Amino acid sequence: MRRNSGFTLVEILIVVIILGILAAIVIPQFTEASSNARLSSLTSDLQTVRSQIELYKLQHGDRSPDQDIATGGTVDLFGQLEAVTDGTGAKVATTVNPHFGPYLQKSPINPFVNNSVKVTVANAMPGDGGWWFDTTMGQFKGLGKDPTGGDIATLY
Numbered sequence: 001m002r003r004n005s006g007f008t009l010v011e012i013l014i015v016v017i018i019l020g021i022l023a024a025i026v027i028p029q030f031t032e033a034s035s036n037a038r039l040s041s042l043t044s045d046l047q048t049v050r051s052q053i054e055l056y057k058l059q060h061g062d063r064s065p066d067q068d069i070a071t072g073g074t075v076d077l078f079g080q081l082e083a084v085t086d087g088t089g090a091k092v093a094t095t096v097n098p099h100f101g102p103y104l105q106k107s108p109i110n111p112f113v114n115n116s117v118k119v120t121v122a123n124a125m126p127g128d129g130g131w132w133f134d135t136t137m138g139q140f141k142g143l144g145k146d147p148t149g150g151d152i153a154t155l156y
Contacts, residue, residue, distance in 0.1 A: 038111040042142045042156055045108040049131075050140050052081055052103035059100045060089050066135060077133055078107040110142050 056065045063069065065080040069088050081103040083091045092099055108131075109115070115130030132141045142156045 039156075041111045045110070046140065046142050046156060049081075049104070049108060053138075053140060056081065056101070056103055060085070060087060063089060064135060064138065065089070065103075066133065074135070078104065082106065113143055 053065060057063065066074045066077040067089070068075045070090070080089070080091075081101070082105070084094050084099050084101045086092045086096060086099060110130030113130045130143055132143060133139070134141075
């Protein structure tokens with residue numbers, strides 16, 4: 001007598017259903033972990049940039065790194081923090097003494113919007129940039145996604 005070996009269709013369907021249920025439980029937890037990692041990275045970058053802005057202000061007579069002393073206008077915040085400057089904030093070579101900086105090796109990338117270049121200066125709302133610097137209040141913030149899943153941006 002010959003015996004058939006193998007799985008029946010019902011057994012295969014039960015295994016597929018169990019795998020589907022497990023996937024439905026596990027996948028949302030990975031998504032939440034990814035979002036938490038982005039928030040952690042954003043928080044770390046914010047702490048670093050904020051402390052470097054304060055150090056710059058301390059070494060340059062309480063002048064913000066986006067202020068151009070020569071013209072009275074504004075300059076690129078990250079460009080100034082990545083440069084070597086003298087006491088007035090002018091970019092100089094490292095052989096000039098005293099010199100300060102660089103405060104950042106490179107512009108941080110905002111993990112929520114994958115943007116490192118746009119810095120909105122002044123008290124306007126941030127648009128689609130990754131970072132927002134309010135010169136009137138001296139606040140540096142990062143743009144993130146709405147925690148409820150909507151399209152509204154959140155500042156951290």
